[in-house]
Amino acid sequence: MADASPQIRLPGRNALSGRPAITHANQDGGKPGLVIEELVHLGKLNIRGAADILPGITAQTGCQSLPENNRFVTIGERHLAWLGPDEYLLLCEAGREDEIQTRLRQDFEGIHAAVTNVTDGLCALGIRGGSVRKVLAKGCALDLHEEVFAAGQCAQSLLSHAGITLLATGETRFVLVCRTSFAPYVVDWLVDAALEYGVSYRT
Amino acid sequence: MLLINCPHCGPREESEFSCGGEAHIARPLAENTLTDAAFADYLFLRDNPKGLFLERWRHAAGCRRWFNMARDTVTHEIIEIYPMGSLPKTKAGKVAHAASWRRETAAEAAAKPAKAKAPRAKKENG
Structure with a gap:
């Protein structure tokens, strides 16, 4: 948005603060099969409401239609993901969530809808690499074949018992959203599962 | 392991x-007029049939929505998945619903609105 303020302050800590980077080489040489990065402070808003929230969503995010079941729409840096029949997750630029929440609340006045800031409650990881689907498949029951779980698909599921929201942003790229308190576990599990392919966790 | 077709997520x-x-346990409206024994049917007693069973399920790690399922407790075959607040549409599901001992209880009779004559589907809360 045009009025991006330079005064946005981000909190000093994030979900994975203080954890060292981890690198295990790919045994076959070449790039690591999995690269994990925390999308630090990525803004996250949980939006609930029926179809009448669309005008507000369009005005504040530029999204022209609500995502269909199991899909997300991308508008610039923002993703709006379907979570349930009347529930959506908006991922937005770091530091912008308060402003978007305030505006959405104004737009939703008088309709049965809610916007909740869940930025600190959830941790978003960007995961990518040639083996990313193989690694996820070790702990997730979703059909992760690239033709089934294609770019634009999203799903809430379990990754080794931890609840996750998975957004396929490309054939070998995902955004994985989990609870902040589960983030260290999820990263440790991903690193362990990806040892055979080579893995790089970057801070 | 069952593969369950969530009505929203697939x-x-x-x-x-x-x-x-167990699904289709309607709450008695005027519970103070019921005997304790009749209320216990609603509150405590649950069916445990061998064969087709009408159950409530929730997609806990997904969309977190409730739905009803007609499942065979012997073969684990899922006969039907249908929304909360509605009755089964398959023949086997209808038979299982009608045959339940609960249909005859005082608690279920007391769950019907006073006007009565409402179609059966409306008095159920799943």
Whole structure:
């Protein structure tokens, strides 16, 4: 948005603060099969409401239609993901969530809808690499074949018992959203599962 | 492991779901007029049939929505998945619903609105 303020302050800590980077080489040489990065402070808003929230969503995010079941729409840096029949997750630029929440609340006045800031409650990881689907498949029951779980698909599921929201942003790229308190576990599990392919966790 | 077809998310593994027990237990409206024994039918007694069972399930790790399921407790075959607040549409499901001992209880009779004559589907809360 045009009025991006330079005064946005981000909190000093994030979900994975203080954890060292981890690198295990790919045994076959070449790039690591999995690269994990925390999308630090990525803004996250949980939006609930029926179809009448669309005008507000369009005005504040530029999204022209609500995502269909199991899909997300991308508008610039923002993703709006379907979570349930009347529930959506908006991922937005770091530091912008308060402003978007305030505006959405104004737009939703008088309709049965809610916007909740869940930025600190959830941790978003960007995961990518040639083996990313193989690694996820070790702990997730979703059909992760690239033709089934294609770019634009999203799903809430379990990754080794931890609840996750998975957004396929490309054939070998995902955004994985989990609870902040589960983030260290999820990263440790991903690193362990990806040892055979080579893995790089970057801070 | 069951593959459950969530009405909103599509086929997902059973571990994502939680079972909410017997479906179609309607709460008595004027519970103070019921005997304790009749209220206990509603509050405590649950069916445990061998064969087709109408259950409530929730997609706990997914969309977190409730739905009803007609499942065979012997073969684990899922006959039907239908929304909360509605009755089964398959013949086997209808038979299982009608044959339940609960249909004859005073608690269920007391769950009908006073006007009565409402179609059966409306008095159920799943």
